[in-house]
Amino acid sequence: MTESFVRISRRHFGKLAMGAAAAAALPRLSFADNPADTPLHGLSAFGDLKYPADYAQFDYATPEAPAGGRFTFTVPSWFFNQSPDTFDTFNTLVLQGNAPPRMEMLYEGLMLSTLDEPDAIYGLLAESVAVSADGNRFTFRLRPEARFSTDAPVTAADVVFSYDTLKREGHPSLAIQLVEVTEVAAEDERTVRIVFSGRQTVPTALAALSMPIVPAAFFADRPFGQGGFDAIPGSGAWEVGRYAAGRFIEYEKRADYWGRDMPFSKGLGHFQTIRVECFRDRQAALEAFKKGDVTYREEFTPRAWASEYAFPAAQDGRVKRDTIPGESWPNFQCWALNQRRAQFGDARVRRAINLCFDFEWTNANLLFGLRQHSQSPFELSDYVATGAPTPEELAVLEPLRADLPPEVFGEVWTQPVTDGSGRDRRPLREASELFAAAGWTRRGSTLVDAAGQPFRLEYLLNDPEQGRVYGKMVENMKLLGVEASMRVVDAAQYQDRLNRFDFDMILCRFGFNGTPTREGMSLFFGSNARDRDGSYNYPGMASPAVDRLLDRIGEARSRDELTHTMRALDRVLRWRLDWIPNIHAEGHNSAWWDMFGMAPTKPEYGFPVEHLWWYDESKAKAIGRA
Incomplete structure (x- = not known):
């Protein structure tokens, strides 16, 4: 099955993972023992930094690898307003339009995160950062070498412009990170001050320190939200090369990149050309890989992989293929039933619809046994709750008891299990009883409410493969009297309808990061995001108890406390079923033409193949691809 996989960028931009909030006491930073306003090379929410101030390179870098060559792929993940199927603008920093994947490579932030630590950030455009005693003021000293692709230096004025503009007009994934930023001011050409409200926590603050910086001069005579194919200049290692709108784009490694010999880039980004191919049809993309027009592919469709x-x-x-281990971050693949439409507002209805999915039969007959049934929105992470609440989890949940389903305080919700025959009537009987308890009755062959209105559900798809995998689920809904259907739309229409919440049911996959921030999580679970165009709160959920749990995540003073709070949230989400957990894989099903080199192990918190691998000319010659 082809999943809609939106990855939240963590290398150059803010770590939009999962929330933190206003807190009376902030968790200690790794620099807590340093005097206030001491210049530092990095920051971390919990624990010490892995890399010292004089680090030479990141451990997952390969400086000895050759530079050059071409890497052509269909992207397994994308960011912000990007689309893997087509593009009509180069502006990826706003909600409007569809940008090509990997446009974020053009831009850099003041700091960047690593691929082998869950929450550390290090200086990128900034050579140092000093933090006030109260943790509200961050003062950055910009690197004198830092320059945009226009050869203009990166100045404090550019930082001020970027932060102010992204907070007002940026894509919601970026703007929400800046909610608690109250001031961004230039002290001189190379010194900039970012001040927070005091309501932020450490993860919140750290997430805001990696916003993409763009040149203010470029927007002197044009609006920030302007589309088109005039790329906004950045300071990153890549620039736009050849492209054909909606079909492909090539990114070229800049020979004049200012940071090519800096420790944060040494041994990374080996290819001269990174080419992204866009296909509206999954089968066409696979055929392009078989022909060698595409040289790397991550396969999300079990039938195809098998x-x-x-x-x-x-x-x-x-051609080689292997399942490469996944990352240590939550794997989120869930259905959203749009509660802005009244028929989906009752949790019993959502539970009934989930019972129509016969995972055991589907996995055996359509998914080749290659998927696991997801129990949680946070699969494959330490945040998945099990059994009954622990004392630590109860301490988080008890103050919210009046606003929570009583089941939260017992055994955690788990997925139904069928007999795998494809004819198990037991879950459908249970689903029928749940519909009846929620006020829906049968009138002939149709399920209707008290006013006689039929229960309708349209499953909106952007890939016909989902129709093959979930067709039986829709048929089961029809057996119960639901007027259920599937509708496949093109990529642009699909994204537009998601942005406007114009759907009944969709399937989403997101890649989260390991350390939550409230602002990031609220995009998915927060009441304040329910009616915000471009947010990821696709179910339209609004729960004061969940909002308070998001706050509690921000109050965590240690990773253990964070984990207990996340597990408490997991329990609540699973009994509410605003997001219905779907399925997941254990790793990356990857195939590639045998013309690349790679390190023997991958970093734990990221797998950007295009930056980690390199072109191996001897291998390419051996297979006739040199």
Whole structure:
């Protein structure tokens, strides 16, 4: 199955993971033992920094790898307003339009996160940062070498412009990180001050310190939200090369990149050209890989992974494939039933619809046994709750008891299990009883409410493969009297309808990061995001208890406390079923033409193949691809 996978960028931009909030007491930073206003090379929410001030490179970098060559792929993840299927603008920093994947590579922030630590950030455009005693003021000293692709220096004025503008007009994934920023001011050409309200926590603050910086001069005579194919200049290592709108884009490594010899970039980004191919059809993308027009592919469709990789190049070894271990972050793949539409507002209805999905039969017959049934929105992470609440989790939940389903205080909700025959009537009987308890009755073959209005559900898809996998689920809904249907729309219409919350049911996949921030999580679970265009609160959920749990996440003073609070939230989300957990894989099903080098192990918190691997000319010659 092809999943809609939006990855939240964590390397150059803010770590939009999962929330933190106003807190009476902030968790200690790794620099807590340093005097206030001491210049530091990095910050961390919990624990010490892995890399010292004089670090030479990141441990997952490979400085000895050769530079050059081309990497062509269909992206497994994308960011902000980007689309993997088409593009009509180069402006990826706003909500409007569809930008090509990897446009974020053009831009850099004051700081960047690593791929082998869950919450640390280090100086990028900034050579140092000093923090006030109260943790509300961050003063950055910009690197004198830092320059945009226009050859203009990156100045404090550019930082001020970028922060002010992104807070007002930026994509919601960026703007929400800046809610608690009250002032951004230039003290001189190379010194900039960012001040927070005092309501932020450490993860909140750290997430805001990596916003993309763009040149103010570029927007002297044009609006920030302008579309088109005039790329906004950045200070990053890449620039736009050849492209054909909606079909492909090439990014070229800049020979004049200011940071090419800096520790944060040494041994990374080896390719000269990174080419992103866009396909509206999954099968066409696979055929392009088989022909060698695409040289790396992550396969999200179990049927294809099990049965469509026996082509000659794979059989004779020119194409390699493997399941590469996943990352240590929550794996979120869930259905959203849009509660802005009255028929989905009752949790019993959502539970009934979930009972129509026969995972055991589907996995055995359509998914080749390659998927696991997700129990939680936070699969594969330490944040998944099990059994009954622990004393630490109860301490978080008890003050909210009056606003929570009573089941939260017992065994955690788990997925139903069928007999795998495809004809198990027990879950459908239970679903029928839940519909009846929620006020829906059968009139003939149709489920209707007290006013006689039928229960309608349209499952909105952006890939026909989902129709194959979930067709039986829709048929089960029809057996119960739901007027259920599926509708496939093109990529642009799909994204537009998501932005406007114009759907009944969708399936989403997101890649979260390991350390929550309230602002990030509220995009998915917060009441304040329910009616905000461009947020990820697709179910339209609004719960004061969940909002308070998001606050509690921000109050965590240690990673253990954070984990207990996240597990408490997991319990609540699973009994509410605003987001219905779907399925997940254990790693990356990856295939590639055998012309690349790679390190023997991958970092724990990221897998950007295009930046970690390199072109191996000897391998390419051996398979006739040099």
